[in-house]
Amino acid sequence: MTIRDYLKDRLIAYFIWAICHAITIIFLLAYKVGGQPIIVVTVISIMAVVSHEIWNLNRRKNFYNIIRKTTEELDQKYFLSEMLSEPDFYEGKFLCDTLYSCNKSMVENVNKYKKKASDFREYIELWVHEAKIPVASLRLISHNNLGVVSDKVNVQIKRIDDCIDNVLYYARSENAEKDYNIKEVSLKKVFSNVAVRNREALQLSGGNLTTYGLDREVMTDKKWLEFIVGQLMANSMKYASVKRPLEISVKAKEVDSNVILYFRDNGIGIVEADLPYVFEKSFTGHNGRSNSESTGMGLYIVKNLCDRLGHGISVSSKENEYTEFQITFARNEFYKMS
């Protein structure tokens, strides 16, 4: 609050004072009081107004400046009411009280939704848990009745299982709860778990897998990373080119004390115009229009999980040639200490 703002705000008060003072002077003149008494009255009156205004300006200026500064500095602006000490003038007090009750009502409202979100998430976790049991039975039934169709059945069971996992990890990635467990994980182990799980589908599609340099440990959550790599692999199979057999090559390299995992396939690739948007929610782009299985959720969840784990993820591609994802794991010594 500047002096100018304050003066502008009080303009009408000064105007009223000036009129009242003018009337006083007219009265004094009417009673034939002239000269010096008028000057004395004017000086006293001006002194009263000025001193009152300075005092008034000061206490407001302090209060408003604190409000402005805290609001600017605060990351979460709604903490403002907790940062203010109650001023000694009425409007200030009133403002503080109002802010406080607004805040309270907002917190209650936010909590209501938080509760709803966490209830929903709990339900999803429970549902996933339940849904996995019949899937497990199906897998065993298919294995116990080996025949020509069991490979195909297994691939479809795998698809159901992937869909279920998608829901679970979406729910997890959207919620603030910290339910990942970061420790040293072998990239080789993670990849082999994903590969074994996708083996039937890969073989039916005639795909080939090569790995290089995966003998590295990274700091991550094993289950989450398996989901991430599984998604990338599912995408490679989904967007394989019909012109040539699918080749997936996975390698890890150490660059500037970071470990980078390169996941590359020789599929249909991504149109250049679509590249910046592939991690966006519900974005299906050019490939999505020609493939009805695209939901635009897979990579969005992947990106979200990577963000939460602190891994970088980027993509490069050339249409009809290749797609390559790079996941960067920071070599975080801090994690290792704990």
Place this chain on the structure above:
Amino acid sequence: MNKIMIVEDDKALCEELSLLLEKSGYSVRSVKDFSDVYSQMISANSDLILLDINLPKENGEVLLQKFRKKYDTPVIMLTSSAGDIDEVVSMSYGADDYITKPYNPTILLLRIAAVLKRSVKSGQLQEYKGVIVSSIKGSLVKGDQEQVLTKNEMLIFQLLLDHQGEIVSRDELMTVLWDNDEYINDNALSVNISRLRNKLADLGLQDAIETRKKQGYILI
């Protein structure tokens, strides 16, 4: 014959699991009444227990903890939760392995075999018809003749030897190879098998591996 006890409250899953294990030559006993699982675990006197975590009365992890205080029968935990916490808890309570649903049946069988093998002290060297199999050196030795096998060939031979006289499907062979980071395709498997056959023939073991059409291979 090894006795395996299944503690799983989903009936369909339990049935299929029993079927799978019986087919693989285990004697299976499953828990039907969940009011007192603990005493059944003790009285069953089995060689291995498959224990589900979510049980109607008592949590599997609690059961495991109680059980481990007195007995050292191997226990493999089965669960459908994809979280890490259950795994950590189970292992710290003394589980021998931990498998999440839906499990790959071949891998489940491999894990069971591995846990059973660990609990019985077995010699390092196996023998097959006068040939000494050294999985550490990755070689087959007969008299002063030695044949060095590649990693793939050794994995295949080991699996066939462990199931000597039984049919091993291509699917099982593939699962084992992939589980050991050898991501080979169908053709490569055929090539590996024919190389293995040649190496065995060099040691005087002609036709040791037979092909069963549409079923797999068998080591006689």
